[in-house]
Amino acid sequence: MSTDRDDPSGARGPAGMFAERPDDASAARWRRGALAMYYIALMIANLALLTGAARVILTAFAGLAGFLLFVGALWRGGSGSVGTGNSGGTGSARWEKLGYVAILEAVAQVAITGQLNQTTALLLTLVGVGAAVTTRKTAMWANLLGCAGWAAAVIAQDGLRTPELSHYAGQLVMAGLLGCILHEALRRRQRELKMARDQLTAGMDRFENLFHASPAGVGIADENGVLVAVNPAFCELAGRPAEELIGAKSNDYVDLAAADDTVGRQIRYVRPDGSTRWFWLTVGRAGVLDRAKTRRWTLIHLSDVTDRHLAERTVRESDRLLAAVSAAARRIRTGEDARGTIIEAVRELAEADTVIMLEPDGTDLVAIGVVGADVLGTRVPLNGTSMIANVYLDGQPVFLADPGQDPRVSTALLKLVDGRSMMWQPVVADGGSVALLVVSWKTRITSVSDLRARAVALLADETALALEHERLLGRLEQMAYTDTLTGLSNRRAWQAGVAELLAASRASGRPLTVAIADLDHFKRYNDTHGHVAGDDLLTAVATAFRGQLRTGDLIARWGGEEFVVALPDCGDAEAAEILDRLRTATVGTETCSIGYAVWDGVESYERMLERADGALYAAKSAGRDRVHAAAGVALAS
Numbered sequence: 007m008s009t010d011r012d013d014p015s016g017a018r019g020p021a022g023m024f025a026e027r028p029d030d031a032s033a034a035r036w037r038r039g040a041l042a043m044y045y046i047a048l049m050i051a052n053l054a055l056l057t058g059a060a061r062v063i064l065t066a067f068a069g070l071a072g073f074l075l076f077v078g079a080l081w082r083g084g085s086g087s088v089g090t091g092n093s094g095g096t097g098s099a100r101w102e103k104l105g106y107v108a109i110l111e112a113v114a115q116v117a118i119t120g121q122l123n124q125t126t127a128l129l130l131t132l133v134g135v136g137a138a139v140t141t142r143k144t145a146m147w148a149n150l151l152g153c154a155g156w157a158a159a160v161i162a163q164d165g166l167r168t169p170e171l172s173h174y175a176g177q178l179v180m181a182g183l184l185g186c187i188l189h190e191a192l193r194r195r196q197r198e199l200k201m202a203r204d205q206l207t208a209g210m211d212r213f214e215n216l217f218h219a220s221p222a223g224v225g226i227a228d229e230n231g232v233l234v235a236v237n238p239a240f241c242e243l244a245g246r247p248a249e250e251l252i253g254a255k256s257n258d259y260v261d262l263a264a265a266d267d268t269v270g271r272q273i274r275y276v277r278p279d280g281s282t283r284w285f286w287l288t289v290g291r292a293g294v295l296d297r298a299k300t301r302r303w304t305l306i307h308l309s310d311v312t313d314r315h316l317a318e319r320t321v322r323e324s325d326r327l328l329a330a331v332s333a334a335a336r337r338i339r340t341g342e343d344a345r346g347t348i349i350e351a352v353r354e355l356a357e358a359d360t361v362i363m364l365e366p367d368g369t370d371l372v373a374i375g376v377v378g379a380d381v382l383g384t385r386v387p388l389n390g391t392s393m394i395a396n397v398y399l400d401g402q403p404v405f406l407a408d409p410g411q412d413p414r415v416s417t418a419l420l421k422l423v424d425g426r427s428m429m430w431q432p433v434v435a436d437g438g439s440v441a442l443l444v445v446s447w448k449t450r451i452t453s454v455s456d457l458r459a460r461a462v463a464l465l466a467d468e469t470a471l472a473l474e475h476e477r478l479l480g481r482l483e484q485m486a487y488t489d490t491l492t493g494l495s496n497r498r499a500w501q502a503g504v505a506e507l508l509a510a511s512r513a514s515g516r517p518l519t520v521a522i523a524d525l526d527h528f529k530r531y532n533d534t535h536g537h538v539a540g541d542d543l544l545t546a547v548a549t550a551f552r553g554q555l556r557t558g559d560l561i562a563r564w565g566g567e568e569f570v571v572a573l574p575d576c577g578d579a580e581a582a583e584i585l586d587r588l589r590t591a592t593v594g595t596e597t598c599s600i601g602y603a604v605w606d607g608v609e610s611y612e613r614m615l616e617r618a619d620g621a622l623y624a625a626k627s628a629g630r631d632r633v634h635a636a637a638g639v640a641l642a643s
Contacts, residue, residue, distance in 0.1 A: 037138045039079035041108065044134075045072030048111075048127075060118045067111045074104050105135040105148045113155030120165050125174040128152055129181040136185025137192060145189045149182050221436075223285075223308035227256040231304070243285060243308050245277035256306060272311060284315035313467070345375040348469050352443060353377055356462050360423040362444040363469070364394065371398060371442060378446075379423045392416055397430040398442045403463070405429045407452050427451040431462045433469045441469060489563040491541055492548035500562035504572045507560065508611050511574065519573040519581035520614050521602035522622045523551070523588060526630040528567035531596065543593060550591040554584070570615075571602075578604050578635060585633045597631035604635075 049068035056064060112128040132152050139145045156178060160166045217224060223240035227233050236244075236251045244251060273287050286309040291302060345363055353361045360378030364371040370385040371394060386394045393414040397404050409415040409428040419425075425446030433441035443466055489496040495503065504520065511518040525531075525547065532540040544567065551569060552561055560572040571588070573581050585600045592598045601621025603614050617636035625634035 035079045038075045042072050042075035064115055071107045071111050105139045105144055109148045109152040117159035122166050122168050132181040132185045137188040225306040227304040229302035231256045243310055284312045286311045348465050349375050349377050352465050356445055358445045359448045360446045364442045381422050398439045401432050401439050403431045424448050431466050433466045492545050492563050494548050495562035503560045507572050507574045516575045517577040518605040519576045519602055520618050521571040521585050521600055522618045523569045523598050523600045525567040526597045546593040551588050554587040554591050599625040599630045600633045601625050
């Protein structure tokens with residue numbers, strides 16, 4: 007992400023997120039095309055209405071301008087805006103310099119014809135350039151060039167100094183002012199559009215990532231029942247590639263009558279290879295209004311419940327088993343401790359005396375939940391030859407009626423659980439073991455009935471789902487509060503953290519300092535070394551900065567090459583010392599500028615950040631590679 011920190015006079019959007027020339031490539035090409043048509047029409051008018059040298063020169067001038075603008079409208083390479091990433095094209099800015107050609111043509115029309123009423127064309131050109139050009143520098147200089155050229159023509163030619171001169175001069179000033187107003191309105195509109203587009207893109211990226219990463223099959227169908235999107239899990243369940251599924255009727259794979267069932271239903275599906283699978287289907291429908299009409303989209307959610315269906319069919323006679331499994335699943339969904347719930351359910355359904363759940367911790371398996379024995383916290387090495395390690399690594403359940411006769415079973419474990427018969431059930435997710443259930447009975451059991459084996463297997467599946475759910479929630483929470491490039495806190499985490507620090511300062515009266523650090527000439531570094539090197543630099547600088555801070559200090563990536571730092575219990579002098587360490591820790595030969603503000607005891611967080619931002623601009627203006635304090639600091643260390 008790049009900003010205009012290196013140009014203190016550059017235009018900036020909210021919080022510095024936008025560059026100086028936000029522009030849309032297609033809109034820019036459209037404007038150039040429209041202006042090309044105007045100059046072609048002007049060329050024809052000059053050819054028809056003028057005579058002599060004026061006819062030749064002005065017709066050629068208008069034709070040249072129209073030709074260049076027409077080429078610019080067709081040209082696509084390198085155009086675009088300088089966005090919020092570490093890249094941005096300059097092609098659009100180069101083509102906008104054609105605004106000078108338009109101004110020169112209008113001035114030439116006044117100078118060559120010697121008619122003051124031709125100033126009207128210059129007035130229109132000033133307004134048009136202001137409305138069409140998004141580069142502030144180009145718009146400003148073109149405006150000045152037009153006014154200066156007109157003044158020079160009036161001074162040089164006595165015939166232009168008529169009684170209407172003051173009238174046209176006033177109109178010229180008003181046209182320049184109107185062009186400036188339209189120019190700033192265009193820039194503001196482009197910034198707003200870019201903000202909306204970036205937010206929409208970010209939301210779509212999050213949705214797409216979650217859509218494809220979902221372990222359940224998810225498909226989307228239009229109002230005609232045609233599939234328009236499927237995730238990898240859906241393709242796996244249907245046994246067909248995405249290319250074959252998209253564009254096909256969804257009722258070939260699912261029963262859309264389930265859309266009337268808010269809970270969902272179980273359906274039978276025969277895959278192309280002849281195998282039969284049972285899915286749990288839930289369907290949701292929503293209407294989305296677009297430009298043409300209201301469209302009806304259908305969200306299809308499939309979960310493979312084949313194993314559960316077969317188990318239920320096998321043990322249908324056992325109402326107690328089904329009720330217990332359902333109760334355990336409900337308790338897991340309510341957010342209770344899934345491990346304790348499952349362990350209790352396994353002991354009840356398998357009619358066992360001891361149940362132990364082990365999860366990996368480094369190179370060991372650790373007992374993190376247990377009922378019926380005092381073995382909590384027991385560690386079992388995964389590189390050993392124990393039955394626990396073998397079953398976890400192999401992923402296949404094992405039952406032993408007489409475990410004491412197998413050398414792989416620990417005699418110490420048998421004594422602790424007083425086990426006469428034992429069962430080891432791995433908890434498998436994504437093709438690998440994530441936990442292990444050890445079930446033991448104090449009385450000898452010759453074999454595990456289908457009822458008990460299926461009860462343990464079903465609950466192992468529930469365990470896998472619960473652990474996977476817990477893992478995904480943790481990952482999503484981390485992603486929501488962490489900058490993916492640098493590993494620092496992101497803006498959301500920063501706002502939450504600094505709010506807590508400010509509340510603590512209000513309560514205790516202790517000082518709080520907020521600073522903004524910005525890498526100097528980062529855009530030039532990107533252009534010279536490439537954006538991959540730029541990302542590497544940001545990551546290295548983030549690590550270096552974090553190493554210079556105290557415990558309790560807060561640092562986050564604010565955006566692009568900007569970082570924000572909060573220093574609790576830190577006044578002006580101490581803050582300057584810490585922030586200077588950050589400045590000198592900048593990686594390699596690169597430098598950074600830092601502005602900071604000490605909370606005055608009453609101001610809001612937004613005002614304090616605004617003062618720090620102003621101090622950063624002051625540091626940039628003073629030559630960069632320095633730390634600058636904000637004006638109006640009321641507290642000292």
